[in-house]
Amino acid sequence: MIKKSIALILIAILFVAIFFTLANDLPFGDNRTTTGVSDKYIYHGVNDTGASNLVTAIVVNYRGFDTLGEVTVLFVAATGVGAVLYNMGRPAGKKRKKTEASLIVRTGSRILFPMMLLFGAYIFVHGHLTPGGGFQGGAVIATAFLFKYVSDTRYHIDHNKFTATESVVGMTFALVGIMGLLLTGYFLFNFLPNGSPGELLSAGIIPIIYVAIGIKVGAELTGILDNMMEVEQ
Amino acid sequence: MVNIDPTLMIGIPLFMGFLIPSVAIVWKNSPRYLAGFTILFNLIASTLLLIRSLNAPVISVLGGWQPPYGIVFVAGPLGSMLALLISSMTMLTWFYLPPHIKEGNETKFYMLFILLMAGATGMVLTGDLFNLFVFTEITSIASFSLLAYSRGKDEKEAVEATIKYMIIGSLSSAFFLIGIALLYGATGTLNMADLASKIPSANHNLVMMALAMIITGLGIEAEMFPLNGWTPDAYTGATHPVSVMFASVVVKAGFFALIRVVFLIFGAATEALQILMIFGLLTLFVGESSALRQTDLKRMLAYSSIGQMGLLLVAFSLNNQTALVGGLYAMLNHAIAKGLLFMAAGSFIFALGTRDISALNGMGKRMPVTSALFTIGAFSIMGLPFFGGFISKIVIIAGSMQAGTEGMLVAILILSASLIELVYFLRVVHRIWMREPEDDSRLKEAPFTQMFPMIVLAAFVFLMGIYPQAFFKVLIPAAQELLRGLGTMIGGA
Amino acid sequence: MDYTAFIRPEYVLMLLFAGALITYFAGKYSSMARYSLSLLFSGLALLMVALLYGKNTLSVWTPSITPNGISMYVGTNPLTWFFAIILASLSFLTIMYSIPIMKGKRMENWFYTLTLLLMGSMLGVVFSSDLLSFFIFWEMMTLSSYLLVTLAGKRSDKAALNYMILSTMGAYSMLTGITMLYVHFGTTEFSLLSAQIPGTPVNFLWLSLGLVAVGFLVKSAALPFYVWAAPAYSEAPDGFTPLFSGALSKLGAYGLFLFMYVIVGMSALIGMGSFRGVSSFGYAIALLGSITAFIATLYAIREDDIKRLLAYSSVSQVGYILMGLGIGTSLSVAGSLYHALNHALFKTVLFMGAGAIIQLTGTRKMSEMGGLATRMPITFLTMLISIFSLAAIPMTSGFGSKWLIYEAAINKGFVFIAPLAFVASVGSFLYSFRLLQAVFLGQLPDGLKDAKDPSLLVTIPMIALTSITVLFAIVPGVPLGAIASAESYMGIQPIQVDSLFYFRIGNSFGAYNALVVMTILLFAMLVAMIMFAFAGSKSKKVDQHDTYLSGEIYEHHSDLGLHYAANFYRPIERMFEPYLRLRLERTYDAFGRGYELLSEGIRRVYSGDVQTYVYYVIGFLGMLIILAGWWW
Structure with a gap:
């Protein structure tokens, strides 16, 4: 009770402090695009990178290095979750009984699973053209596997294959960066032609990276799911 | 001379980090060697980088986008010195690792280990604020994943510590990120050099709010009181080499990030420095006082680390060249000596099976070499002459004296805290050498592969105490770099 | 070559x-x-x-x-x-x-x-x-x-x-x-x-x-x-105590000489404020020195532990050195340096002797010793002379140095310092007499019947130092020559030493001819010895417990403290008892314990509860933001 009230008071203080400090300084809905670097991204993004999706242009090309980092963060986090769950789940006794899914779910999953994979793949392959990208596509793929887990109690993934896939696509990303360095002197330089914006094969290295990210994120999230499932058994 | 692009110091470890799991499927022992190779690469690269950066800052533009539009790596003397520190500490810890990893987890452990190094290296080299955030994330997430891979009976403790660290660490990244967002909102750029030039004309309230957020976020990583609740548990719960990495690499990188943001982006904002000064002194006293009555060896070292981080904060917030050089010296010394202490303590604990300080009675007779190495580390932290800590202490004191009357007060406070530190370290050293052990049997010393890093560190502690000029050659330009602010950082921009 | x-x-x-x-x-x-x-x-x-x-x-x-x-x-x-x-x-x-x-x-x-x-x-x-x-x-x-x-x-x-x-x-x-x-x-x-x-x-x-x-x-x-000081001097290994007390304790005085007279220099020191021609800073040091000398003497008087007694005596003698150092006149600085030398000579011998005796008897309690004079003549003689020097009895080197310090204090008319020094000097006579009496005179305990002098390696240093003490008593000009050049290096008017005639020391205020004093005293001693020799034939040897046990059986009362040294200065102790109970140690101990308790409390900040830690973080951020918004 005391703790709860302390928490509430602290949050209230924080809210009041932030709100009244910034109330006049953060005009809501103001057009701020004309300041800073966003100008360049907005007006030259398509020309510079060949990607019609501006967000992708920034995320994978202008600031591709951040994305490489974020992929690593996710990778490390997946491993970390595995480690924590592995250590926590060790003493038996918290076994939860799994209930078999109904026939409808099982049959539906069999039909929907490939479609979900395809949808995920579509999202990351078209990352440079349409909203979405590697992370989103990967998440969709992971959802497909989650679906599998839910519908089939005996289902589990082949760890080695997943690990190998994850590795290979991760290395691909890093390799693309290193190749950029070798070919042009800049790490992660877009050494492929930009092509004409709007086409599937355009925007240089972006599609390669996004495919890699998509597969990687899918595999990692599935790995996390798998870890959680295993513990509950 | 071969020039290795600093970005490769991130690229290669990431590549290897992704490679290790798949190679391990076919060749079980490969992770150790692959990791070792990667660390060696970074070690060589950072050495070359340091030599190069002493002449002029090495600037590497990522993706070919000139700053401020793209990300840039700026390796001045300071950054490359820290990169060298990080890779060499990682290398030495690599030697120390084997018996401290839980069987069956080697693959993931080594993978995380080199990613941690890559993250920390990125933190010290990057010239982009958001990139700094990304690397901070890699570092902190890798470190709590490593923390979770503890071994033996500490497992439960390790998991508990991991969760504490995760909760507080996520607060850290949240606040840091909000701070960055506010700054971006106020200035429209993320490049540190560009930020520095735009901040004076940006909205003052927003900038100050961002500063508060960033200090809180990075203060957690830098073990600043009262944000360092995770520290004692994490150091204690972690397996010994990971404690070494925390003390010598993770926290140092976090501290450096904090200092860089305050100094470079905010142009040594006096308000921020006052806050850092006050909380640095608090950190110093709280850390040292908490260590005074500890009965748990690793916890004592952990609190001592907190105290030392407080000292660093104080030294840097004095904001004059002498104090900065002293602070940097203390930073190096603490990384080296505390790494040594954690390694030696790890060997003690490994042999004894307990972390209790009272079990150390008469260790001087039971494990003479490890005891001697522990003593060297302790003497350096205590600041006795001929050890690195002495030089850093006197230089910091001289620096604080330059700050006038308040500086003198600061000097007296630093020395009082140093006295507390002397007391508890002396008690342990005294126990090791002077007390009679209950059980007189000789304990097995660590094998040479583990002794080697400790000996190297001890040699460095000595070297820092008797030949400081060698280090000043790097530290003085490094301190000037910090003081000049971003004059040179803009370089390629 | x-x-x-x-x-x-x-x-x-x-x-x-x-x-x-x-x-x-x-x-x-x-x-x-x-x-x-x-x-x-x-x-x-x-x-x-x-x-x-x-x-x-x-x-x-x-x-x-x-x-x-x-x-x-x-x-x-x-x-x-x-x-x-x-x-x-x-x-x-x-x-x-x-x-x-x-x-x-x-x-x-x-x-x-x-x-x-x-x-x-x-x-x-x-x-x-x-x-x-x-x-x-x-x-x-x-x-x-x-x-x-x-x-x-x-x-x-x-x-x-x-x-x-x-x-x-x-x-x-x-x-x-x-x-x-x-x-x-x-x-x-x-x-x-x-x-x-x-x-x-x-x-x-x-x-x-x-x-x-x-x-x-x-x-x-x-x-x-x-x-x-007292615990460290007395608990240190017997082999180290002589060096610790004899040599190491002088370095404090050296440091003061260095910083006060060499670095800052006399004129700047006087410029910092002066009191009757003596710099206020020096006066403060001298005052501290005299009070230390006085208090430590009181503590020494009540000690039964031989090493603790000597330890307190060291503290008090170093007080004299500080006294002379602080006053800062030609005479007093010479006295101070001279006393540093003398103290080094005699205190080393005393601690060496004490170490030898402790090794022999296995105890540090003087009340368990006695009558060793006949069994350990060399130790006795060397320690006797050193004690004379400690008590500043003429005929030993210790007299000259204390004399110089007193004279300097009196010359300046320091009504607080000079009396304290005198009282402390009497006190030092008291405790050194107790040491002498309890260890060497009186009755020999049964366990020490076959005690004998320690080996040559122990006696040679003692004899060497003692002979220097005696030698310098006759020719104080030798050490004072070195002292005079040290004084002139420090920019203080050097004490006049008769270069041809090493026996005279002194200045315009008066002189002291060591040779004359020595001769007179030797003569007087000779007379006393002759008298004693004549009277000695009439003396009667008595058994250990004859005089004051009145036939009681000694073994039954071994805990009564019947030793000569027990309650040696009971009246004096009783007089100062209430004051001596206010020991400074307690203040330090209380402070130390207090800080440890406080640190235990501070450590509680790390409760181990992650919720608390999150509160800290949020609280800190809130504080920073309030500062950032409204103050900066």
Whole structure:
């Protein structure tokens, strides 16, 4: 009770402090695009990178290095979750009984699973053209596997294959960066032609990276799911 | 001379980090060697980088986008010195690792280990604020994943510590990120050099709010009181080499990030420095006082680390060249000596099976070499002459004296805290050498592969105490770099 | 070959540090090598120091070791030499004495290594000619002496730790002071510093000098820092105590001489404020010294433990040194330096004798000793003369130095300092008489019937030091000659020494002809001895318990404290009892315990509860934001 009230008071203080400090300084809905670097991204993004999706242009090309980092963060986090769950789940006794899914779910999953994979793949392959990208596509793929887990109690993934896939696509990303360095002197330089914006094969290295990210994120999230499932058994 | 692009110091470890799991499927022992190779690469690269950066800052533009539009790596003397520190500490810890990893987890452990190094290296080299955030994330997430891979009976403790660290660490990244967002909102750029030039004309309230957020976020990583609740548990719960990495690499990188943001982006904002000064002194006293009555060896070292981080904060917030050089010296010394202490303590604990300080009675007779190495580390932290800590202490004191009357007060406070530190370290050293052990049997010393890093560190502690000029050659330009602010950082921009 | 090129202070130091290392490794394998090597190195160093007499050198011996380019200097001058020769000879003799005393003791090898290291660092303190190396050697000296104290094992733990804590506190205070000087003047070399002193703000000088002086006062065990001294001196290994009390305690005085007279200089010191022609700073030191001398004497009087008695006596004698040092006139400084020499001579002998007796009897309680005079004649004689010197009885060297100090105090009309010094002097007579009586006279306990003098290695140093005491009593001009040149180096008018006639010391206020006094006293003693010889035939030997047991059986009352030394000065003790109960130790202990409790409380901040930690984080952020929004 005391703790709860302390928490509430602290949050209230924080809210009041932030709100009244910034109330006049953060005009809501103001057009701020004309300041800073966003100008360049907005007006030259398509020309510079060949990607019609501006967000992708920034995320994978202008600031591709951040994305490489974020992929690593996710990778490390997946491993970390595995480690924590592995250590926590060790003493038996918290076994939860799994209930078999109904026939409808099982049959539906069999039909929907490939479609979900395809949808995920579509999202990351078209990352440079349409909203979405590697992370989103990967998440969709992971959802497909989650679906599998839910519908089939005996289902589990082949760890080695997943690990190998994850590795290979991760290395691909890093390799693309290193190749950029070798070919042009800049790490992660877009050494492929930009092509004409709007086409599937355009925007240089972006599609390669996004495919890699998509597969990687899918595999990692599935790995996390798998870890959680295993513990509950 | 071969020039290795600093970005490769991130690229290669990431590549290897992704490679290790798949190679391990076919060749079980490969992770150790692959990791070792990667660390060696970074070690060589950072050495070359340091030599190069002493002449002029090495600037590497990522993706070919000139700053401020793209990300840039700026390796001045300071950054490359820290990169060298990080890779060499990682290398030495690599030697120390084997018996401290839980069987069956080697693959993931080594993978995380080199990613941690890559993250920390990125933190010290990057010239982009958001990139700094990304690397901070890699570092902190890798470190709590490593923390979770503890071994033996500490497992439960390790998991508990991991969760504490995760909760507080996520607060850290949240606040840091909000701070960055506010700054971006106020200035429209993320490049540190560009930020520095735009901040004076940006909205003052927003900038100050961002500063508060960033200090809180990075203060957690830098073990600043009262944000360092995770520290004692994490150091204690972690397996010994990971404690070494925390003390010598993770926290140092976090501290450096904090200092860089305050100094470079905010142009040594006096308000921020006052806050850092006050909380640095608090950190110093709280850390040292908490260590005074500890009965748990690793916890004592952990609190001592907190105290030392407080000292660093104080030294840097004095904001004059002498104090900065002293602070940097203390930073190096603490990384080296505390790494040594954690390694030696790890060997003690490994042999004894307990972390209790009272079990150390008469260790001087039971494990003479490890005891001697522990003593060297302790003497350096205590600041006795001929050890690195002495030089850093006197230089910091001289620096604080330059700050006038308040500086003198600061000097007296630093020395009082140093006295507390002397007391508890002396008690342990005294126990090791002077007390009679209950059980007189000789304990097995660590094998040479583990002794080697400790000996190297001890040699460095000595070297820092008797030949400081060698280090000043790097530290003085490094301190000037910090003081000049971003004059040179803009370089390629 | 020209040997003189090697007679330089830096070589002395290198020799000793290398010697410590060599002795450690050689001593691991052979005890003979350990003894001979440590004797060789310390003897060689002593020789080199002796040959440094009259030299004035100054040299840089390291390149710059701080970012601002500070080099380290060593050098020698008359003041330095005076202290160096005391330290070196005492170290050499103590090492010799330790061979039988420390034989088979715990960590014997370390003892010699550390003693050589201590000798090197003590000489380093006096030879160093800049602030930084002074401080480094000072710290080394503290550390090696701390380690030497801990060699005694568990019982010395607390004493050693307290010594180290207080010393480090002092050293840190000193560090603050010297960094102030360095930052203000931009140099660390002594002569460059002293050249810049004139015109420095008085407040600055007071502050920096005061901070530096705290370090020296701790080392001199002056009020209010004397609490470490008695336990540390008495619990230290018997082989180390003579050096500890005889030599190391002088370095505090040396430091004060150095900073007050060499660096700051007399005129600047007077400029800081003066009191009857004596600088206020010096007066404060002198006052502290006299109070210390007085209080420590009171403590010494009630001690039954022989080493603690001598330890308190050391504290009180160093108080005299500080007294003379503070007053700062030609006479008093000479007296102070002379007393430093005398104290080194007699206190070393006393502690050596005490160590020998303790080894023989296995106890430190004087009430368990007695009647040893006939069994240990050499020890008795040497200690007797040393006690005379301690009590400042004419005919010993100790008289001359105290006489100079008194005269200086009286000349200045210090109504507070002079009486205290007198009272303390009477007190020192009281406790030294108790020591003499309890240990050597009275009845011999049954267990000590076959006691005999210790081996030559113990008696030779004692005899050597005692003969110097006697010699200097007759020719005080010899030490005073060296003292006079030290005084002129410090810019103080040197005491006049009759260069042809070494027996006279004195100045315009009066003179003291040692030879005359000595002759008269010898004559008087002769008369007394003749009288005693005649009366002696009539004396009757009585059994141990005859006189005051009235036939009771002694064994039944062994706990009554029937020994002559028990409750020796009961009336005096009763008189001062209420005051003595207010021991300063308690304040320190209370402070220490209080801080430990406080730290236990502070540690609770780390509750281990992650929710609390999150509150801290949020609270901190809230505070920062409020500051950021409304204050900045």
